[in-house]
Amino acid sequence: MPKGYFTRFIPTRHNISEIKGLAFLGEKLHRPNLWHVNRRSVSRAFAVGLWAMYTPPLPWQSVIAAIGAIAFNANLPISVALVWITNPVTWIPMYYFAYRVGAFSLGQSAFNFNEFSGNFSIEKALELGAPFLLGCFILMNLGALLGYVGTRLLWRQSVLERWEARKLRNKPFDPVFFVNQSHASYQRYLKHERKRQ
Numbered sequence: 001m002p003k004g005y006f007t008r009f010i011p012t013r014h015n016i017s018e019i020k021g022l023a024f025l026g027e028k029l030h031r032p033n034l035w036h037v038n039r040r041s042v043s044r045a046f047a048v049g050l051w052a053m054y055t056p057p058l059p060w061q062s063v064i065a066a067i068g069a070i071a072f073n074a075n076l077p078i079s080v081a082l083v084w085i086t087n088p089v090t091w092i093p094m095y096y097f098a099y100r101v102g103a104f105s106l107g108q109s110a111f112n113f114n115e116f117s118g119n120f121s122i123e124k125a126l127e128l129g130a131p132f133l134l135g136c137f138i139l140m141n142l143g144a145l146l147g148y149v150g151t152r153l154l155w156r157q158s159v160l161e162r163w164e165a166r167k168l169r170n171k172p173f174d175p176v177f178f179v180n181q182s183h184a185s186y187q188r189y190l191k192h193e194r195k196r197q
Contacts, residue, residue: 034069034076039155044074046147049082054098054140056133061086082147092117095136099128102135165192 033041048068052061061083069079086094096116103110108131165188 031070033073037075039152041073041075042078043148043151043155044072045069045076045078046082046151047144048072048074049079050143050147051140052079053083053086054094054136054143056136095132098135098139099132100135101138102131102133105134105138106131161188162192165189 049065052065052068055061055064062080065079065083066076068074069076093113096113099116100110110131164185
């Protein structure tokens with residue numbers, strides 16, 4: 001998960017500064033640590049963004065993500081971008097899933113998706129009470145944990161693969177050596193060589 005992968009997708013400082021809801025954070029948005037792309041800041045950003053993404057339907061999820069990024073020294077653009085997964089197109093299935101998780105956890109029966117989607121609005125979602133709020137709480141924390149751990153593991157795996165490919169690249173070609181290597185490591189070597197050309 002090298003830096004280049006994330007820098008292609010994350011919003012720029014200009015994009016972030018145009019979000020009116022974040023204006024009250026002022027100069028805090030421009031702290032250099034919030035814009036670094038490294039294993040720590042990105043894994044924290046996934047934790048913050050996926051936690052804020054499932055906050056009950058509020059118009060200020062980006063604000064929650066930005067405050068979380070500042071509090072935990074996470075990458076600000078990634079934190080804010082992840083909450084956009086929750087949008088008017090995805091709200092209904094995501095919040096219905098949260099409602100079902102909460103109802104299941106409480107041992108309550110839940111109505112079906114058609115009933116939920118037919119009456120869905122932010123106000124109606126909040127009226128669902130305990131099952132909905134508990135489901136959101138569970139998914140917020142589960143998402144944060146999986147985002148943090150998953151990002152760190154994938155980043156580490158990517159670094160190890162690049163290190164192995166570099167080690168193979170600097171080694172003179174030896175048929176015996178490659179016969180003894182796993183098929184996967186040889187494929188990584190070939191992939192790395194194609195990128196260099």
